[in-house]
Amino acid sequence: xxxxxxxxxxxxxxxxxxxxxxxxxxxxxxxxxxxxxxxxxxxxxxxxxxxxxxxxxxxxxxxxxxxxxxxxxxxxxxxxxxxxxxxxxxxxxxxxxxxxxxxxxxxxxxxx
Amino acid sequence: xxxxxxxxxxxxxxxxxxxxxxxxxxxxxxxxxxxxxxxxxxxxxxxxxxxxxxxxxxxxxxxxxxxxxxxxxxxxxxxxxxxxxxxxxxxxxxxxxxxxxxxxxxxxxxxxx
Numbered sequence: 460x461x462x463x464x465x466x467x468x469x470x471x472x473x474x475x476x477x478x479x480x481x482x483x484x485x486x487x488x489x490x491x492x493x494x495x496x497x498x499x500x501x502x503x504x505x506x507x508x509x510x511x512x513x514x515x516x517x518x519x520x521x522x523x524x525x526x527x528x529x530x531x532x533x534x535x536x537x538x539x540x541x542x543x544x545x546x547x548x549x550x551x552x553x554x555x556x557x558x559x560x561x562x563x564x565x566x567x568x569x570x571x
Numbered sequence: 572x573x574x575x576x577x578x579x580x581x582x583x584x585x586x587x588x589x590x591x592x593x594x595x596x597x598x599x600x601x602x603x604x605x606x607x608x609x610x611x612x613x614x615x616x617x618x619x620x621x622x623x624x625x626x627x628x629x630x631x632x633x634x635x636x637x638x639x640x641x642x643x644x645x646x647x648x649x650x651x652x653x654x655x656x657x658x659x660x661x662x663x664x665x666x667x668x669x670x671x672x673x674x675x676x677x678x679x680x681x682x683x684x
Contacts, residue, residue: 504671549614549615559617560672561617567612
């Protein structure tokens with residue numbers, strides 16, 4: 460099946476630890492995005508990548524890092540510098556020539 | 572002012588009712604508009620795109636008013652399964668390729684038997 464996968468579904472970490480969230484797509488989409496959603500709030504853009512080996516900061520990039528070494532993969536690292544990392548993290552992708560984005564199932568990160 | 576604004580609700584309606592949501596956006600240069608549906612603790616899923624002429628998909632009708640900068644979603648004959656949060660999404664065109672989406676906070680709909 461074609462789609463976007465994110466793993467793990469739930470992730471628990473201690474404060475001060477870096478953690479990497481996985482996002483993989485087999486839709487042959489060029490653009491990929493990472494969003495964060497907090498309870499009762501809208502999605503906020505963390506980072507995006509329009510092509511392999513290139514990525515740009517979104518609205519709330521501080522405390523996060525990404526890489527885009529392969530078209531299919533766009534992992535997000537939540538570093539210890541992120542002050543409030545507990546949130547629902549969503550990865551999305553978009554095909555060339557389209558504006559719609561399609562989402563993976565998300566990773567719910569809890570940092571204590 | 573938020574870039575994309577929605578009434579958070581919740582809208583509590585009985586089965587079979589017609590319900591309408593509105594959404595306003597701040598950037599008059601916005602070109603593309605969408606409604607996404609998000610179930611509790613799940614990812615958003617594209618419900619429909621919104622075209623200038625308005626468009627309909629079964630029980631769902633979306634309309635765009637560029638002059639007033641608002642988008643609407645009408646759901647007819649509500650089903651229990653329509654209970655979800657509906658996200659208004661606008662392409663603000665802020666990246667080099669003009670492909671950035673801005674999400675409203677969502678409107679929660681609860682359809683009761």
